[in-house]
Amino acid sequence: MANDTFLRVEGLAKRFPSGKGELTVFDKVDFGIAKGEFVCIIGHSGCGKTTILNVLAGLEQPSAGYVFMDGREVCGPGLERGVVFQGHALMPWLSVMGNVAFAVRSRRPRWNRAKIEAHARRFIELVGLAGAEHKKPAELSGGMKQRVGIARAFAIEPKMLLLDEPFGALDALTRGVIQDELLRIVQATHQTVFMITHDVDEAILLADRILLMSNGPNARIAEVVRNTLPRDRTRLTIHHDPQFYRIRNHLVDFLVHRSKLIQQGTTDASAGGSGGPIEVSPGLDADADGAADGAPPDTMPATPVPKLIAVK
Ligand SMILES: Nc1ncnc2c1ncn2[C@@H]1O[C@H](COP(=O)(O)OP(=O)(O)OP(=O)(O)O)[C@@H](O)[C@H]1O
Numbered sequence: 001m002a003n004d005t006f007l008r009v010e011g012l013a014k015r016f017p018s019g020k021g022e023l024t025v026f027d028k029v030d031f032g033i034a035k036g037e038f039v040c041i042i043g044h045s046g047c048g049k050t051t052i053l054n055v056l057a058g059l060e061q062p063s064a065g066y067v068f069m070d071g072r073e074v075c076g077p078g079l080e081r082g083v084v085f086q087g088h089a090l091m092p093w094l095s096v097m098g099n100v101a102f103a104v105r106s107r108r109p110r111w112n113r114a115k116i117e118a119h120a121r122r123f124i125e126l127v128g129l130a131g132a133e134h135k136k137p138a139e140l141s142g143g144m145k146q147r148v149g150i151a152r153a154f155a156i157e158p159k160m161l162l163l164d165e166p167f168g169a170l171d172a173l174t175r176g177v178i179q180d181e182l183l184r185i186v187q188a189t190h191q192t193v194f195m196i197t198h199d200v201d202e203a204i205l206l207a208d209r210i211l212l213m214s215n216g217p218n219a220r221i222a223e224v225v226r227n228t229l230p231r232d233r234t235r236l237t238i239h240h241d242p243q244f245y246r247i248r249n250h251l252v253d254f255l256v257h258r259s260k261l262i263q264q265g266t267t268d269a270s271a272g273g274s275g276g277p278i279e280v281s282p283g284l285d286a287d288a289d290g291a292a293d294g295a296p297p298d299t300m301p302a303t304p305v306p307k308l309i310a311v312k
């Protein structure tokens with residue numbers, strides 16, 4: 001892995017006790033994230049994405065393996081990592097302002113109240129919740145609660161953002177606005193991001209690389225897809241680039257076919273064997289015939305799936 005690797009995951013495994021002994025959710029998970037890189041992970045429900053994110057956050061211990069961030073082993077939670085949870089995980093007795101300000105105060109204990117609130121307000125406005133500062137979580141819709149969680153994670157300006165389907169509960173319009181904001185912030189601050197999503201279009205818009213996880217149990221990162229679309233891509237223009245469809249077809253093909261075959265051990269293509277996951281660049285594969293990397297031919301029309309494909 002390159003020297004600029006900021007986050008390094010080595011030989012990660014998670015096993016839970018189950019009726020029949022032990023359930024190995026995932027095993028031999030290895031990957032790295034460079035500083036300033038945006039990495040998405042995609043895989044079917046239950047393959048262990050949230051568990052991996054919790055281990056990166058220091059909230060859960062792995063059964064085997066290590067996580068290093070910025071040269072140090074991750075052994076517990078820390079404010080240098082900002083987490084947006086799959087459920088919003090807000091403090092119900094605090095207002096919107098209270099929830100965001102609480103996180104800012106923990107991160108900046110020397111700031112006075114006015115400075116903390118001004119800082120928190122900037123991020124509350126960013127997620128479109130200006131005017132709702134005084135409301136308690138019980139008074140908010142699911143999407144609004146999720147946006148408070150996003151504001152809270154951004155407001156601590158962490159070294160690394162860990163996002164677990166952060167836009168899952170948002171309507172399409174709000175989701176688009178916040179995706180654009182996230183892109184803008186990430187590009188301006190060179191924020192390092194690890195994000196779980198079920199939406200292949202969202203992954204192609206946001207990520208520099210996309211980790212593809214095979215189905216569980218015994219899931220692993222089977223393949224790493226490099227996003228070769230120019231980084232100044234936008235939601236409104238991305239689909240004009242032929243690379244978009246090549247990458248999209250490749251991801252959908254993995255989710256529909258190969259993720260299951262790899263779990264069953266009926267293919268060794270991209271199996272993420274002892275050598276770790278292979279890295280592919282289907283966007284550049286203009287002459288692809290499907291043989292080289294298991295992707296559908298480039299000449300095929302985009303797989304007819306709904307715009308926001310649901311992987312679950
Ligand atoms: N505390 C636990 N005890 C036992 N099994 C668990 C525990 N936490 C998670 N699991 C199991 O581990 C597996 C992976 O769960 P995880 O939440 O990481 O999946 P996921 O990929 O995030 O799924 P989704 O896409 O539905 O969010 C599941 O089969 C789940 O039942």
Ligand SMILES: [Mg+2]
Binds near residue numbers: 051
């Ligand atoms: Mg999950």
